[in-house]
Amino acid sequence: MFNILNLFKNIPDTSNGNSLSASKAERDELCTTIINSSALKGGFYLLIILSTFIVTVGLLKNNLILTIGGMLVAPLLSPIMSISLSITILNLRVFLRSIRIFIISALASLLVSYILGLIANFSLSRIELIDLMKATGLTTLLIPIAAGAAASFTWAKKDLNSSLPGVAITVTLLPPLTVMGLALAAKDLLIFKEALDVYLLNVAGIIIGSLVIFVLMGFYKSAKKIIAQVEEEEKN
Numbered sequence: 001m002f003n004i005l006n007l008f009k010n011i012p013d014t015s016n017g018n019s020l021s022a023s024k025a026e027r028d029e030l031c032t033t034i035i036n037s038s039a040l041k042g043g044f045y046l047l048i049i050l051s052t053f054i055v056t057v058g059l060l061k062n063n064l065i066l067t068i069g070g071m072l073v074a075p076l077l078s079p080i081m082s083i084s085l086s087i088t089i090l091n092l093r094v095f096l097r098s099i100r101i102f103i104i105s106a107l108a109s110l111l112v113s114y115i116l117g118l119i120a121n122f123s124l125s126r127i128e129l130i131d132l133m134k135a136t137g138l139t140t141l142l143i144p145i146a147a148g149a150a151a152s153f154t155w156a157k158k159d160l161n162s163s164l165p166g167v168a169i170t171v172t173l174l175p176p177l178t179v180m181g182l183a184l185a186a187k188d189l190l191i192f193k194e195a196l197d198v199y200l201l202n203v204a205g206i207i208i209g210s211l212v213i214f215v216l217m218g219f220y221k222s223a224k225k226i227i228a229q230v231e232e233e234e235k236n
Helices: 002-009 024-037 042-060 064-073 077-089 092-119 128-133 138-156 158-170 174-185 189-216 219-235
Strands: none
Touching: 024 077, 024 138, 024 219, 042 064, 042 092, 042 174, 064 174, 077 092, 077 138, 077 189, 077 219, 092 174, 092 219, 128 174, 128 189, 138 189, 174 189, 189 219
């Protein structure tokens, strides 16, 4: 780990001449945004509940507009970006913090959709969007990789932030989670496994894509900033 960090430190800072690089101000601001937006606070849980509710209703009604609307509200991208940041700076403490929040947020969403599934009168066979989650493979992985790269880059570049809603739609995270909850409610383990495969594939793709961009943009230089912010968060 030490040797890898030393290699990163020897990479010249070309942030002034390389459009793929980020200035120190851009790196610090993005690190602050990701850590703050992925913190387990009341607002984070509220968005998880509301977005899961919207997407679940959208799936049950086969309403694509509702499903997309819920995906835009969902804060699930932040914990995954936090994982990528922790790998970029090779810090175990930040990594464990990010994994913990990622698991809790996923379980919270799963629980909400499961409860809604117990209440609703539905049939999994009538949810049309489930068919889109049955094909997984290398081609399917390339989409979240590209989306993860786009999300991390546009998040760092303020002048490109208007593209984030499109990225949020491309990154399919919440629909597979809600399908998993509904499948548990319907006791359909086959659909649950298929949705889980899609979810994990998307998460892996986002981590890979954003990790590449974070390294190219020099976020390994922001290790002290990220660690200090996580330590401050743990104190409060």
